[in-house]
Amino acid sequence: MAKKQLDDDGLHDALRGLGLTNYEVRVYLAILRHPHSRIPELARHSGVPQPKVYGTVDRLIERGLCQSHLGAVNQYxxxxxxxAFLPLVAQLDARRRAATRAVEELARRHSDAEEGLTQREGRVKLFKGRPAAGRAFNALIERVQRTLDIVAQFPPVSTDYVELVNDALGRDVQVRFLFELPADADPAAYPLIGELTATGLEARRTARVPMRLGIFDGVITALPMYERAESSGDGFTMLEVRNAGLSAGLTTVFEMLWEGAREL
Known part of the structure; x- marks a missing residue:
């Protein structure tokens, strides 16, 4: 398949990405299209004021992108x-690699800082909106090491349950899901339930639960909440609390709900 050609705007953006200034891009493209042009001609073709073209051409020569043909009147x-562009492309690649390393280092520092905060008893976070709540809930599942107890209602807070649960089971985490389903509901009508039960987790159903709930290693509790949005937002909020006492109390609630539920 032939490569798609760039239009003028695409070329301009690409050259700016290589570090050329706006004037340098315009004059360079004029030189490329009209070889052996003189300064007044380059000014006319590029739309760059003629006094600015002189310095711009000098910089392009210094960059190794164009050359002058000396004579009674210089041409370019x-x-x-x-x-000509190999050095600039190499510099761009080096900047990208440096940026990637910088982002990785920032991510490491962020993770270290979050891990330090996680050790503080009683820390509370509030997340608004399903994307933010879902990301936070997923992150808790990714870090769980021993036990994961979830009370799930529809719509679910996370759209990535299946992959995350598979990973958790691979770490030998005990995973229990309690779904709220109407008494006459057919679980087969809920694809998520089928996909999750296929992972091998423990799953039960009950007609009514008091809340959405996630308990992670018996230490961190997540309380996702959903109210149908009347105006702005999607109706999702979530509290994340690190408090052993709260987790212990809600674990007791979970066990009571679990004992009274039916297997799927």
Missing amino acids: SAIAPDD
Whole structure:
């Protein structure tokens, strides 16, 4: 398949991405299209004021992108781009690698800081909106090491349950899901239930639960809440609390609900 050609705007953006200024891009493209042009001609073709073209051409020559043809009146032409742009592309690749390393280091520092905060008893976080609540809930599942107890209602707070549960089971985490389903509901009508039970977790159903709930290693509790939005927002909020006492109390509630539920 032939590569799609860039239009002028695409070329302009790409060259700016390589570090050229707006004037340098405009003058360079004028030189490329009109080889052996003089300064007044380059000003006309590029739309760059003629006094600015002189310095711009000098910078392009310093970058190795064009060359001058000396004479009574100097003329300018582009050097073969395949060779001329290699240093700039190499510099861009180096900047990208440096940026990637910087982001990885920032992520490590963020993780370390969050881990330190996690050790503080009584920490409370509030997340608004399903995307934010879902990301936070997923992160808790990813970090769980021993036990994961979830009371689930529809719509679910996370859209990634299946993958996350598979990973948790692979870490030998005990996973229990309690679904709220109407007494006459057919579980087969809920694809998520079928996909989750296929992972091998423990799953039960009950007609009514007091709340959505997630208990992680008996230490951290997540309380996702959903109210049908009347205006703005999607109706989701979530509290995340690190408090052993609260987790212990809600674990007792979970066990009571679990004992009274039916297997799926």
